Amino acid sequence: MAFVEVLDLRKRYGSLMAVDSVSFEIHEGEVFSLLGPNGAGKSTTIGMLSALIEPTGGDARIGGLSVRGRSAALRRSFGVVPQEIALYEELSAKDNLLFWGRLYGLRGSDLRGRIDSILEKVGLADRAGSAVKTLSGGMKRRLNIAAGLLHGPRLVFMDEPTVGIDPQSRRSVLDLILQLKGEGTTILYTTHYMTEAEELSDRVGIIDHGKLLAVGTCRELAASVGGDEQLRVALSGKEEGERLTRSLRTMPGLSVKSDGAQVTVHAPRVRLLLPRIVEAAAAVRATLRDIEIREPNLETVFLAYTGRELAGQGADVHDGFGADVHDGFGADVHDGFGADVHGGFGGAE
Amino acid sequence: MTALIISWQDLKRAVRDPVGLLMTLAVPLVLIVAIGLVAGHTPFQRAPEGGFDALSYIAPGMALFFMMLSVRQSARIIAEDTDRGIRDRLRSAPVADISITAGNTVSHIVLLFLQLLVLIGISSLLYGLRWGPTGVLVLVCLVLAVCASGWVALLLSLGRTPGRINALGLALTLVFGILSRSFAAVIPSAPWMNTLARVTPNYWGQHAFFSLALGGGMTSVTHDLGALAIMCAALWMAAALLGRTRSVKGK
Numbered sequence: 298m299a300f301v302e303v304l305d306l307r308k309r310y311g312s313l314m315a316v317d318s319v320s321f322e323i324h325e326g327e328v329f330s331l332l333g334p335n336g337a338g339k340s341t342t343i344g345m346l347s348a349l350i351e352p353t354g355g356d357a358r359i360g361g362l363s364v365r366g367r368s369a370a371l372r373r374s375f376g377v378v379p380q381e382i383a384l385y386e387e388l389s390a391k392d393n394l395l396f397w398g399r400l401y402g403l404r405g406s407d408l409r410g411r412i413d414s415i416l417e418k419v420g421l422a423d424r425a426g427s428a429v430k431t432l433s434g435g436m437k438r439r440l441n442i443a444a445g446l447l448h449g450p451r452l453v454f455m456d457e458p459t460v461g462i463d464p465q466s467r468r469s470v471l472d473l474i475l476q477l478k479g480e481g482t483t484i485l486y487t488t489h490y491m492t493e494a495e496e497l498s499d500r501v502g503i504i505d506h507g508k509l510l511a512v513g514t515c516r517e518l519a520a521s522v523g524g525d526e527q528l529r530v531a532l533s534g535k536e537e538g539e540r541l542t543r544s545l546r547t548m549p550g551l552s553v554k555s556d557g558a559q560v561t562v563h564a565p566r567v568r569l570l571l572p573r574i575v576e577a578a579a580a581v582r583a584t585l586r587d588i589e590i591r592e593p594n595l596e597t598v599f600l601a602y603t604g605r606e607l608a609g610q611g612a613d614v615h616d617g618f619g620a621d622v623h624d625g626f627g628a629d630v631h632d633g634f635g636a637d638v639h640g641g642f643g644g645a646e
Numbered sequence: 647m648t649a650l651i652i653s654w655q656d657l658k659r660a661v662r663d664p665v666g667l668l669m670t671l672a673v674p675l676v677l678i679v680a681i682g683l684v685a686g687h688t689p690f691q692r693a694p695e696g697g698f699d700a701l702s703y704i705a706p707g708m709a710l711f712f713m714m715l716s717v718r719q720s721a722r723i724i725a726e727d728t729d730r731g732i733r734d735r736l737r738s739a740p741v742a743d744i745s746i747t748a749g750n751t752v753s754h755i756v757l758l759f760l761q762l763l764v765l766i767g768i769s770s771l772l773y774g775l776r777w778g779p780t781g782v783l784v785l786v787c788l789v790l791a792v793c794a795s796g797w798v799a800l801l802l803s804l805g806r807t808p809g810r811i812n813a814l815g816l817a818l819t820l821v822f823g824i825l826s827r828s829f830a831a832v833i834p835s836a837p838w839m840n841t842l843a844r845v846t847p848n849y850w851g852q853h854a855f856f857s858l859a860l861g862g863g864m865t866s867v868t869h870d871l872g873a874l875a876i877m878c879a880a881l882w883m884a885a886a887l888l889g890r891t892r893s894v895k896g897k
Contacts, residue, residue: 344734347738348737348738349734349737349738369740369742370740372738372739372740373740375738377734377735377738379731379734379735380731381729381730381731382730382731383730383731383732383734383735384730384732385655385659385732387659387662387663388655388658388659388662392658396651396655397735397739399648399651400648400651400652400736400739400740400741401739401740402740428662444735
């Protein structure tokens, strides 16, 4: 049985339908991500599930309790990690946790023990007495998460907890979430970073303009849109791009798009055609500056479901998790899932 | 119980906020000391009986002027908490909304009350200023602080964002100060200003302080305390109605 059941949930602000008939389930111990650009309805959905926003229609149940009642038992059953650093800057990390713990009815040695344990877990044991305002952005993020976990909830709502931090801090936050996942905590995670959704989630929901467009594992979602690989070639100039596009369009089974000095090729197993594409580039005297192969990923899924890319909607594609591979010939080869793609090609001329 | 936990947290924050302490206590104290020296007072000597004493006229108005500045500060802090997601985090915890409001309000009342008491206490100790019978004086300060909490609520409902609350709060403080002649109580003003001044807590507070300083007791301030209590109730009702209207409109 599902631990979280979201049933036809809706939220309207005037003429704007912020969340439009969203339904999904989250099973106990699962990490479920809502992936979508800014303004897609992710935070509003979490707001309704965490009993902060009254739904216009529909309902959601957490452990059998309706969010509409805003009961104390419901609110005790989950932890919230908001997008903002919802902490008192003037007070120490420990004082903040003491406060939030007391609001959940924790007292005395039990509370102190939990604080020591959670500070150890988020790597802030040595900064317990430091005022929040003196902590780095990444430390504040981890403390923000600690405050949501202190009372030991079975379910945690995390609303874009890695926004605005450097890659190293983001890595440590993601490692912490993976640790929670390993411990069996149920997590509803919102993000506009595909790489995070892919790395953390058991299942992903694609949300845009308030509508939940698709739900499934990354592989299920990729399979649902056909699963073509994508190859992008960056050339020295627009004319080279046009020459290569004309040449590639003569090859059967390829879908070729040209955008100035960049040519994009879609095909089921496009990497097998790489030597022929490099040969074609050499034949039309085009200089390859960069080649990128993308397996079908959440970006392609998002593109297929919404008709636009998630990148450029306030999201990144290559954010430090995908590996950049230099092959020694001047061309960088990227892979959407962070896998290395080696090729003995490069500056074909 | 949770309301007390929230109040205590707010008080701890206030004590650790150097800018807040500077604005609510340090600046008015320095002004009182400076004005006292200009007015010819010698520190730690009792003011002479009879005759005109500028500080006696100015000190109550100043205390009320800075109380209104603190009202602005209190409202701004709540708005900042909302911006920082603290209020949402409080509301997602198993705490009743009324406990959150009560917790915030009690802490503001305590801070405003203490601010008035400290200013009155320092001016009494330093320059021997006569404020009247202690018990009634404390009651007047308490009622003023409670009434000021109504202004915090209204300012918050009207302004909503820290920037707007800052601007609106400053405007209110200055207008109330001018209407009630906080810094120049001895200068006569137009009758319409006197009438308009009745919507300010400064007017009733000043009147109560002067009555007590001139030898009055509880009966001399009953009228002022009643007016402040009515004002407080009206402010809270207006703030609640405004909040509910916005909530219904989904803003």
